[in-house]
Amino acid sequence: MNCTRIEKRLFPYLDGRLREAERRKVEAHLAECTACRLRAEEFRAVGGLLEELPRIEPSGAFDLRVRARVAAEPQGRNWWVWLRPSPRVAFAASLLLMLVVWTASRRTDVDTYPHGTPATAANVAGQDEDFQAIKDLPVLEDYDVLSNFELLPDLPQEQPEQNSKM
């Protein structure tokens, strides 16, 4: 056994948790290695120093505080808890109801107007203006046809009255 391998066996050795064969190997190494022997002795001394620290007792109110915190814990959870009236549930339900009502009323408006546009007064007025704009359209259409019709010159001209020959 060498100094490196001692590292993981030193604590079990000092704690008395090594098997007999292992313990003899460690002791053989400690007998011939001064550095490891000194380290083992100092580790044991450190262990003794740590024992000098006194134990403390929990304060008198410790148990009471634990009991109070445990008592404040919910004793059980079941689905009926969610049905108990609470401000949060009532608020959420109100919001949901308002949303449903608003959505339903909006769908009704859309259904009553065929092109997907709400039938408001402004839309109706705009429609009248459009109608006024196009109601004279046949007149304009006749003018364009008459002014640009290429066959017009080929049409037979009306003969002047007899008195013009004279």
Added chain:
Amino acid sequence: MSLVPAPLPHTHQPQLSASQRVGYNVEVMARSDVQLMLDVKAGDAQSFELLLHRYRTPLVNFLFRMVRDRAQAEDLAQEVFLRVYRARKDYVPSAKFTTWLFRIATNLALNSMRDRRYRQMEVSIDEPVSVDAEDGSEKPLDLADRRPGVEQHLVEEARRAMIRRAIEKLPEKQRAAVLLHKYQGLDYREIGKILDCSESALKSLLFRAYEALRVELAPLVASSGGYAEKGRLQ
């Protein structure tokens, strides 16, 4: 059925056993931790009380040595018991109860120490202090007191303060390993599970921790003469 028994009047008689204080019979006292925890799971309030009495002092001491603040140690210990209570319904005895308990405690302590480190960056740790053995609070040294025995008391307190500081200087995981090994008497496998490391890694951790402690405590080690004595560390 409520798991919380009626509050008991506190007694300042430490010689009373837990069974005497809470009125348990011998049969209940003899139950293993795992059996008690299974009883808590089944809704038995007395079993929780007994676990509380079994582990309140070891937990508070472990946490006090970890965080070095008594009030905080008690708060953390309460939190440990509360988490045990909360986890009762899901408890499965897959490991020793102490492993589970001290794993919760160690994690809480490490988190608390990390949080506190950020909050107390500006506080000097070099201020000379002494630690009162009874309440664990640190007080400035009172060197003007000339009563008989006071000098010896101060020497002992200075010695303890040196040991505490040496432990405090250890990295968190090494500190937890030393405390669980030295004061809780847990075996290597249990400590390894608590600290989430292998048994082999734990032995290396302890070795490095004791190397650091023997350097820090060299004056005391040299004067103790304890290393001539053969025996276990514990």
